[in-house]
Amino acid sequence: MKLLLVEDNERVARFVRKGLTEAGHTVDHADNGRDGMYHAVSEPYDAIVMDRMLPGGIDGLAIVEALRQGGNRVPILILSALDGVDDRILGLKSGGDDYLVKPFAFGELLARLDALLRRSQHQAVETTMTLGDLTVDMLAHKVTRAGKPVTLQPREFKLLEYLVRHANQVVTRTMLLENVWDYHFDPQTNVIDVHISKLRQKIDAGFGKPLLRTVRNSGYMLTDQP
Amino acid sequence: MTMVRLPGFSARTIAIGYALVSLVVLAMFAGPLWYAWHTNIQEVRTELIVSDSQRLANLFERGGPFALTAAIDSQVVGTNDGVRKIILFMAPNGVKLAGNLPGWPEGLPDRDGTGSATIRIDGAERRIELVRVTLGNGYRLLIASNLNRFDELERLFVYGLLGCGAAVLGGAALGGVLIRRALLTRVQGISQTTAAIIEGKLSRRLKEPRDGDELQLLTRTVNRMLDQIEHLVTGVQDVSNAIAHDLRTPLSELRARLEELSVTRPGEEETYAEIDAAINDVDRVMKIFNALLRLAEIDSGSRRNGFVQVDVAKLAAEVAEFYAPVAELKNITLDFAPRGALCAIGDPVLLAQALGNLVENALKFAPEGGMIAISAHQPQRDTVEILVADNGPGIAEDERPRVVERFYRGDVSRGTPGVGLGLSVVSAVARLHGGALLLFDNRPGLRATLQIAVSPAGGTQG
Numbered sequence A: 001m002k003l004l005l006v007e008d009n010e011r012v013a014r015f016v017r018k019g020l021t022e023a024g025h026t027v028d029h030a031d032n033g034r035d036g037m038y039h040a041v042s043e044p045y046d047a048i049v050m051d052r053m054l055p056g057g058i059d060g061l062a063i064v065e066a067l068r069q070g071g072n073r074v075p076i077l078i079l080s081a082l083d084g085v086d087d088r089i090l091g092l093k094s095g096g097d098d099y100l101v102k103p104f105a106f107g108e109l110l111a112r113l114d115a116l117l118r119r120s121q122h123q124a125v126e127t128t129m130t131l132g133d134l135t136v137d138m139l140a141h142k143v144t145r146a147g148k149p150v151t152l153q154p155r156e157f158k159l160l161e162y163l164v165r166h167a168n169q170v171v172t173r174t175m176l177l178e179n180v181w182d183y184h185f186d187p188q189t190n191v192i193d194v195h196i197s198k199l200r201q202k203i204d205a206g207f208g209k210p211l212l213r214t215v216r217n218s219g220y221m222l223t224d225q226p
Numbered sequence B: 001m002t003m004v005r006l007p008g009f010s011a012r013t014i015a016i017g018y019a020l021v022s023l024v025v026l027a028m029f030a031g032p033l034w035y036a037w038h039t040n041i042q043e044v045r046t047e048l049i050v051s052d053s054q055r056l057a058n059l060f061e062r063g064g065p066f067a068l069t070a071a072i073d074s075q076v077v078g079t080n081d082g083v084r085k086i087i088l089f090m091a092p093n094g095v096k097l098a099g100n101l102p103g104w105p106e107g108l109p110d111r112d113g114t115g116s117a118t119i120r121i122d123g124a125e126r127r128i129e130l131v132r133v134t135l136g137n138g139y140r141l142l143i144a145s146n147l148n149r150f151d152e153l154e155r156l157f158v159y160g161l162l163g164c165g166a167a168v169l170g171g172a173a174l175g176g177v178l179i180r181r182a183l184l185t186r187v188q189g190i191s192q193t194t195a196a197i198i199e200g201k202l203s204r205r206l207k208e209p210r211d212g213d214e215l216q217l218l219t220r221t222v223n224r225m226l227d228q229i230e231h232l233v234t235g236v237q238d239v240s241n242a243i244a245h246d247l248r249t250p251l252s253e254l255r256a257r258l259e260e261l262s263v264t265r266p267g268e269e270e271t272y273a274e275i276d277a278a279i280n281d282v283d284r285v286m287k288i289f290n291a292l293l294r295l296a297e298i299d300s301g302s303r304r305n306g307f308v309q310v311d312v313a314k315l316a317a318e319v320a321e322f323y324a325p326v327a328e329l330k331n332i333t334l335d336f337a338p339r340g341a342l343c344a345i346g347d348p349v350l351l352a353q354a355l356g357n358l359v360e361n362a363l364k365f366a367p368e369g370g371m372i373a374i375s376a377h378q379p380q381r382d383t384v385e386i387l388v389a390d391n392g393p394g395i396a397e398d399e400r401p402r403v404v405e406r407f408y409r410g411d412v413s414r415g416t417p418g419v420g421l422g423l424s425v426v427s428a429v430a431r432l433h434g435g436a437l438l439l440f441d442n443r444p445g446l447r448a449t450l451q452i453a454v455s456p457a458g459g460t461q462g
Helices: A010-022 A033-042 A060-069 A085-093 A106-121 A154-165 A173-181 A191-203 B011-075 B147-198 B214-264 B268-299 B302-306 B312-329 B348-365 B397-403 B422-432
Strands: A002-006 A026-030 A047-051 A076-080 A098-101 A128-131 A134-137 A142-145 A148-150 A212-215 A219-222 B085-090 B096-099 B113-121 B124-134 B140-146 B308-311 B333-337 B343-346 B371-380 B383-390 B436-441 B446-453
Touching: A002 A010, A002 A033, A010 A026, A010 A106, A026 A033, A033 A060, A047 A060, A047 A106, A060 A076, A076 A085, A076 A106, A085 A098, A098 A106, A106 A173, A128 A154, A134 A154, A154 A173, A154 A191, A154 A219, A173 A191, A173 A219, A191 A212, A191 B312, B011 B085, B011 B096, B011 B113, B011 B124, B011 B140, B011 B147, B124 B147, B147 B214, B214 B268, B268 B422, B302 B348, B308 B312, B308 B348, B312 B333, B312 B343, B312 B348, B312 B371, B312 B383, B343 B348, B343 B446, B348 B371, B348 B383, B348 B422, B348 B446, B397 B436, B422 B436, B422 B446
Parallel strands: A002 A026, A002 A047, A047 A076, A076 A098, B333 B371
Antiparallel strands: A128 A134, A134 A142, A142 A148, A212 A219, B085 B096, B085 B140, B113 B124, B124 B140, B308 B343, B371 B383, B383 B446, B436 B446
16 A cells, blocks of 8 residues: 655654555655645555644644645544544544554554555445354344354444454554444553453354454454464 | 723822812812802992992082082092092093092093993003993093902912812822822732742732721732642642652663663563563553543643533443443442433543543452442432442542542552542543532442533633
8 A cells, every 4th residue: 555654753754654664555754744745635645644743833634634625535544642532533523534642552553544544445334244254244233153143232243343344454452442432541451352352252252263363462353364 | 799890090090080070179169159259249349339320420410510529529538549449520621520530541431331441540550340421511420449459359269279279289199199109018018929929939828908998809819819829839749749750660660671671682582572561661651641631631621622412321321331341350240220311411531431430440449249339310400420339448538538639549559550540530520520529438338429510500611
């Protein structure tokens, strides 16, 4: 995928660029708003990672807004040192697709970026998704594994639905917290892990290959690949 | 209390205002008096000389010029300086027959009747009120009254008036100075205290005047403000100390870890394990920072723009459901009693966080096989409460007010994970929602009550 990174902090930029390149993406980098804007309008990108605080007192949100007004629909992930629910809402309102607070773990950035890229690829809402021998019927809220019905609580189903939509992708605990429960705080307990292990009990236990895997230092992944 | 808007009051304004008002009053008093005095005197005098002239004219009718000359001679004395009345009786040929003027003066009106004029007598200008009568056969009679004898009185009156004006102005100036001095002493007291406060003596307060005057209100308000400032500053200092203290531990660990790595250069496997541990240390530091920032954000009251209609009971049910698996794992009974919808205006994101903190607290302290009860109800029409009760060790009564302070960790929580900000966040969220966090003894355990207003009182905050 071809990505644009707009970030003025040299060290952060180098670190992110290196990580993304290793993940197989092509990365263009702009260290100021003007160049960022120029790149964004002159070349087609699959996604943009935009820092909010840019040199010259430019707020990255202004660039995002300008792009959106110009009809540019490219997925944008906003990076910001401003950690407030309000800042997050503002970031999403001005046209960002996701919002990540600095300092961030690279795994979190990669997972969110993958989710954005995936979302923009197949916009079609699928009603039934399969992953190996797991079938999830989004409309009827029915789940089967190897032909056997699996009974899930509504919230468990929502959790599985999110994982299935992001199959073969890392999803972080924060992403689950935000998207499945709509909570925006750091739980002091391992509550997300407990929910995952309960879901595992239902969809993996007693079946051949485990689908719901833990990715160290990052989060979880639902995958049927070896 | 409604206040009439007045122009800015300084001693000078007061003095000038006082002087102007006094002068206006003086003019209101003197003006009519002056006018009345003049018209009255004029009328009386005119009447006098007119009746005089009629008397003399009658005498002339009856006794002719000789009788009149004799009468006038007996009336006037030679000089006329200071004499009230001037009389002149002239023969038709212009010869003076009697009277106290040397000759017919110039500048008189050339007709009969009353009037006033200025004439020269003994080389001095005199203002007179006169009656001129033409008697039979061309004889002329002039009767006048000398106005100058009233000059003295008038002068006195004018001097008196000017004196009063000067006294008023002097009084205003003196009053202004005195008021100014009194105000300055007051204000000086205030500014001295304020200067001391600026220098860092935050405990100083303004002296309250004993006589409940206008400045008392100001003094009180300023002192209340100072109390609040002192409270905030102490809070900030406490927090800074606590941050320094709380961050020192993970940061020193991190530093030691990295230093050891750099010195010992262990094998790759161990190096990576150490790096992972270092990342965990950093994450801990970040968590503390995020919690602090969130707290500051909530405290600043700027979060009211996230307020919407929330079903508090449903929110509590969802939080209970969210933590149910954790309770199950610890073999704790987590009980939520649904009671139907409870609507309030609030920020669902923050309320969920506050409630989550309370439940996590309870999960942390409830014993194995213990029990947590969550319930929501509406004790009054304008209040909604969410209760989280556990049967853990609880919080000693003397500690309860302190546990909501930032970084305060109660005795029982020593050695448990957490940064000591959980209850501070709950308390801040409650305040933002026009309520409070109340802590009770659950005998045994803690019963935490998150109280919020059904609709926040008129948006006094941002």
